[in-house]
Amino acid sequence: MKTLSTGVVRSKIVGLICGVVCFAGASSLASAQAVKVSSLEKPRFEKIKLKGKKKVTGVSLQAGHSGHVTDLDISADGKIMVTASGLSDGLVKVWDVDSGAVLHTLDSEDSVSISPDGKLVAAGNIGGPIKVWSIDTGKLIKELKGSGPVVFAQNGEVLIGEAMPGAGVSEGTVEVWNTKDWTSTKLAQGHEASLSAIAVSGNGDVVITGGYDDSIKIWGAKTGELLATFKDKIKTPSALAVSKDLKWFAVSYQGKGAEVELWSMDKRSVSKRLKTKGNVTGLAFSPDGATLATATTEEVTQLWGMDGASKGDVAGGGEVVFMPDSAKMMHGRRALTLTDVNTKQELKAFAPNDTRIFQTAFSRDGKYVLTSDAKSAVGVWDIKQGGLVASFHIDNGTEGAPEGELLLSPSGDMVVLRPFVGDTLRVFSIKGKVLEKPFKTVKVEGLREIRGVSFAPNGKQIVIESAGDGGDGTQLVWWDLEGGKKLNATKFSGYVSVDGFVDGGKQVALVSTGTGRGAAQLSLKLWSGETGLMKSVKVKDIPPFGGDIDLANEGSLVALGDADNSVKVWDRTEEKIVQTLSGHDELVNVVAFSPDARLLATGSWDEAVRIWDVKSGKELLALKGNYYQAQHISFSPHDDVVAISYQGWLKLIHLPTGRTREVYYDEHDGNVNWLVYDGSGHFECVRTGCDMIKYRLDNGELVSGTDEQVKKLRGVEKFGR
Numbered sequence: 040m041k042t043l044s045t046g047v048v049r050s051k052i053v054g055l056i057c058g059v060v061c062f063a064g065a066s067s068l069a070s071a072q073a074v075k076v077s078s079l080e081k082p083r084f085e086k087i088k089l090k091g092k093k094k095v096t097g098v099s100l101q102a103g104h105s106g107h108v109t110d111l112d113i114s115a116d117g118k119i120m121v122t123a124s125g126l127s128d129g130l131v132k133v134w135d136v137d138s139g140a141v142l143h144t145l146d147s148e149d150s151v152s153i154s155p156d157g158k159l160v161a162a163g164n165i166g167g168p169i170k171v172w173s174i175d176t177g178k179l180i181k182e183l184k185g186s187g188p189v190v191f192a193q194n195g196e197v198l199i200g201e202a203m204p205g206a207g208v209s210e211g212t213v214e215v216w217n218t219k220d221w222t223s224t225k226l227a228q229g230h231e232a233s234l235s236a237i238a239v240s241g242n243g244d245v246v247i248t249g250g251y252d253d254s255i256k257i258w259g260a261k262t263g264e265l266l267a268t269f270k271d272k273i274k275t276p277s278a279l280a281v282s283k284d285l286k287w288f289a290v291s292y293q294g295k296g297a298e299v300e301l302w303s304m305d306k307r308s309v310s311k312r313l314k315t316k317g318n319v320t321g322l323a324f325s326p327d328g329a330t331l332a333t334a335t336t337e338e339v340t341q342l343w344g345m346d347g348a349s350k351g352d353v354a355g356g357g358e359v360v361f362m363p364d365s366a367k368m369m370h371g372r373r374a375l376t377l378t379d380v381n382t383k384q385e386l387k388a389f390a391p392n393d394t395r396i397f398q399t400a401f402s403r404d405g406k407y408v409l410t411s412d413a414k415s416a417v418g419v420w421d422i423k424q425g426g427l428v429a430s431f432h433i434d435n436g437t438e439g440a441p442e443g444e445l446l447l448s449p450s451g452d453m454v455v456l457r458p459f460v461g462d463t464l465r466v467f468s469i470k471g472k473v474l475e476k477p478f479k480t481v482k483v484e485g486l487r488e489i490r491g492v493s494f495a496p497n498g499k500q501i502v503i504e505s506a507g508d509g510g511d512g513t514q515l516v517w518w519d520l521e522g523g524k525k526l527n528a529t530k531f532s533g534y535v536s537v538d539g540f541v542d543g544g545k546q547v548a549l550v551s552t553g554t555g556r557g558a559a560q561l562s563l564k565l566w567s568g569e570t571g572l573m574k575s576v577k578v579k580d581i582p583p584f585g586g587d588i589d590l591a592n593e594g595s596l597v598a599l600g601d602a603d604n605s606v607k608v609w610d611r612t613e614e615k616i617v618q619t620l621s622g623h624d625e626l627v628n629v630v631a632f633s634p635d636a637r638l639l640a641t642g643s644w645d646e647a648v649r650i651w652d653v654k655s656g657k658e659l660l661a662l663k664g665n666y667y668q669a670q671h672i673s674f675s676p677h678d679d680v681v682a683i684s685y686q687g688w689l690k691l692i693h694l695p696t697g698r699t700r701e702v703y704y705d706e707h708d709g710n711v712n713w714l715v716y717d718g719s720g721h722f723e724c725v726r727t728g729c730d731m732i733k734y735r736l737d738n739g740e741l742v743s744g745t746d747e748q749v750k751k752l753r754g755v756e757k758f759g760r
Contacts, residue, residue, distance in 0.1 A: 102141055103391040104128050107372050108358050110150045110188075114157035117362045119174060120369060120389075121160045125149035128392075129644075131162050133174055136377070138741050139389055140733035143177035146170055146646065150188040154195035155243070159218065161198050163187025165233065169200050181221055185214050190239040192246055192260035199246050199260065201234045211250050215263055226263050230254060235293065236276045241283030241326050249276025255290065257281075257304075267307065280322035280331070287345060289331055291319035299333050301347065311347035320372075321358040325365040330380065332368055334359040340370045342380065353383050396684040396702075397444065398671045400451035405676040409469070410689055410702075411445035417454055419472055420702065422680055422691065431474035433467065448494040455492050455501070462486040464503070466520060483516050483525065493537040496544040500526070500568065502537050517547070517568040527571040535564075541595075541611075545569065563597070576611065596653070598639055600627030606641055608653060618656045622649055633674040633681075640681055642669030648683055650694070660694070 106127020113120050113136075120134040131145040148162030148170065159180075163169040167186035172179050189200035195218060202214035202225050211230030216223045230250030237248050239260065246258045253274055257267040274292040281288040287310070291299050299319055301311040317337030324331055334340045335356040342350035357372025367386065369377050375389035398411045407428070410418045415435035421428045433456060436442030443458040454474075456465040466479040481501070488506035490513075495501065499521050505514045513535040517526040531551065538550045542565075549564040563576040596617075597609040606627055608618035625644035632639055638659070639651045648669055650660040662683075669685040683690045689702040734742040 102144075103375070103389055104130060104132065104373060105392040108375065111358045111360055111369060111375070112151055112153045113360050113362060113369060114153050115155035115363060116157060117364075117367075119153060119157040120375075121151045121153045121162075122358075122375065123148055123151040123162060125162075125164055131160070133160060133172075133177070134389065135733070135741055136387075138733055138743075139387065140741055142174070143172070145172055145177065146179075148187065152190045152198070154191045154218070156195055159191070159195070161189050161191065161200075163189045163200055167203055169198075171198070183216060183221065183223075185216075186233075188234060188237040190237050190246060191218075192239045192243045194243050197260060199237070199239075199258075202229075211252060213248060213256075213258065213263075215260075224263060226258070226265070230256065236279045236290075238279040238281055238288075238322075240281045240285060241324070245281060245285055247279050247281045247288055249279050249290065251275050255279070255288075257288075267304075269302075269307070278319055278322045280324050282324040282328045283326055284328045286328065287324065287331075289322045289324070289333075291315075291322065291333075297335070299331075301331065301343075301345070310345075313341075313343055313347060315341055316352070317356065320356065321360075321370070323359045323361050323368065325361045325368075325380070326363060327365040330361075330365070332359045332361070332370070334370050334372075336372075338372060340368070340378075351383055353378050396670070396689045398447050399673045399682040399684050399689065400447040400449060401673060401675045401680075401682070403450045403452070403676065405680075407451065408673075408675075408680075408682050408689075408691065409447055409451040410684065411447055411454065413441070415441050415445065417445060417447070417469070417474065419469070420689075420691075422675070429472035429474075431467075431469075433465075433474075446492050446494075448498050449496065450498060453494065453498055455494075457489055457492050460488070462489065462505075464489070464492060464501075466501075479520050479523070481518060481520070481523075483518065486514060486516065491537060493539075493547070495547075495568075496540055500544075502547050502568075504535070504537055507531070515549070515566070517566075526568050527566075529566065529571065529573065541565065596632070596636055598630045598632065598641075600630050600641065600643075604643070604645075606630060606639070606651075608639070618653065620649075620651050620656055620658075622658050622661070623647060629669050629672055631672040631674065633678045634676055635678060638674065638678060640672040640674070640683075642672055642683070642685070648672065650681065660692075660697070662690075662692070 104124040133143040149164035169183040171181040202212040232251035255269040297315040299313040317335030321334035359370035373391040377387040419429040464481040468475040486505040491504040595611040606620040623643040629642040691700040
């Protein structure tokens with residue numbers, strides 16, 4: 040039984056869009072030490088031959104969602120599971136249920152449905168489009184002009200969703216697509232407002248839809264005939280489910296709290312009102328029609344008989360779906376669990392992706408890349424040889440609730456622990472492969488709610504961002520680490536962010552996004568640490584924007600990720616835009632110059648990272664797919680390696696050759712597992728966790744990382760300088 044709730048829609052309203060600004064170094068534009076990159080090649084992914092002439096066509100790691108699961112579905116044979124977390128981490132994942140491996144990580148959508156034969160996965164969200172992928176290849180095969188939620192019905196012969204409003208088509212119009220040729224039929228008897236929930240019966244013959252017009256409609260999936268409409272005492276449904284025998288349907292309502300109505304289809308009336316332990320996020324009937332499962336926000340899934348009697352509770356809420364045999368169900372909010380319905384015992388766990396790599400920094404000599412993560416750890420990676428050479432865990436509160444974030448200095452030789460609450464910073468020194476105890480503790484009287492810390496280029500000073508008096512506005516403190524004293528301080532009435540240092544680190548560049556009244560106009564200011572003087576810099580021809588600011592290098596060039604999906608390069612000396620870089624399809628959320636400012640890296644919501652030649656404006660390299668909202672991008676001191684952190688991964692790209700190395704790490708049973716993959720079939724295990732790797736062969740077979748065939752592929756090709 041498939042059920043779905045749209046929940047809160049991820050907003051992409053321009054007024055809430057975040058722009059990104061980055062400064063480039065002016066003094067090193069013609070750096071003689073930089074490696075010349077005359078032509079950047081696209082990455083090459085060769086297929087590795089195994090015994091029996093099998094080929095490796097992909098690699099998958101047990102990397103679950105980093106956010107809440109908003110929907111899940113199971114194939115008719117129970118072998119394939121699809122999950123969506125479009126409202127949190129923006130991803131759809133396809134799982135092999137038996138092995139627990141993630142077969143594919145797909146685009147950002149809020150709702151999913153899998154065809155009964157396990158060959159197609161469809162996903163949609165409000166605003167559209169609806170996308171359909173092949174589960175065998177993971178490739179997008181169709182993009183439909185419609186919006187979610189969606190379900191497959193009639194044994195996968197049709198896909199049902201909402202038509203895109205337009206000429207002659209109103210909101211709430213239900214559309215049916217034939218999956219053979221993708222022709223469609225729009226049903227005239229639709230809702231008067233957009234769909235809020237949708238579900239299909241176990242035999243695929245009946246579809247039930249709920250709308251924001253406070254109604255529920257029952258449809259014949261094959262004919263499109265409207266069988267029944269329920270409007271009396273109906274509110275906006277948040278989740279729906281219909282039994283296989285078509286005797287019952289269950290509904291929960293938005294804003295109505297912890298209650299589910301169990302309706303009799305024959306009597307067309309409410310049979311039972313079930314009081315649930317928390318707001319309901321998922322509903323499902325067992326295939327035998329004897330049990331209703333209600334999953335809630337309070338991490339509990341409750342089981343009910345059709346008489347309304349409780350049949351017990353199971354830990355783990357979120358979303359829920361029954362397996363084909365009625366005796367098992369899959370449910371969860373982040374960590375998914377396969378549970379025996381009768382014994383209430385956990386049969387299998389599908390762990391979430393708890394660890395994200397937040398920041399990267401290259402060592403001064405370019406030999407190492409350092410990472411900070413959400414588990415309060417700093418990793419040191421050898422770029423040339425591959426592999427983790429050191430890992431430091433910093434005491435940062437409880438494991439489940441860290442008390443602050445770790446921020447690396449630009450040269451990777453220091454890390455500061457910024458508390459989420461409080462006025463005290465702890466600064467650590469990293470020398471090679473050794474982490475020293477806090478060599479500095481910075482406590483600034485009068486600061487509250489420290490928002491950010493920025494290292495000066497020399498690593499001897501920091502600028503601290505904090506909330507103003509009473510929580511409003513911004514306070515800035517320029518602090519000398521060596522002398523342990525305040526150099527200067529200032530206050531602003533609006534929100535101000537540090538965006539880098541200019542003029543040899545003597546001045547800090549500040550960007551103001553206004554006070555929140557209307558659209559924010561970019562306001563650039565330069566603040567001297569020595570004199571405390573502040574001067575404004577006029578930024579011409581850059582339209583209003585609102586959002587986050589990205590820390591970058593000092594200099595005369597400014598890169599702005601604009602609301603029109605382009606990147607504007609603005610020259611501070613000439614006071615004009617010198618380049619407009621167009622190529623991304625959605626908002627550019629991160630930008631980063633190389634040390635000599637010849638190259639610019641950009642990451643976007645369109646899941647692509649692009650490398651640009653700043654002078655010519657030419658795109659040199661495009662990395663597409665699964666880079667949704669890249670969190671941080673940095674270049675090595677020699678410009679030959681770029682590091683990208685995104686969705687729990689770290690990708691290193693050797694620009695002259697296009698060779699790549701990916702690093703994923705996760706915590707399981709108290710052990711941190713680091714897995715390195717070079718993009719061409721080679722992998723290396725650091726510490727434990729090789730058994731987490733699942734290689735997909737060209738015949739569809741999944742080979743475990745511990746298999747002797749794959750073990751012989753151990754080793755990573757030499758990389759970088």
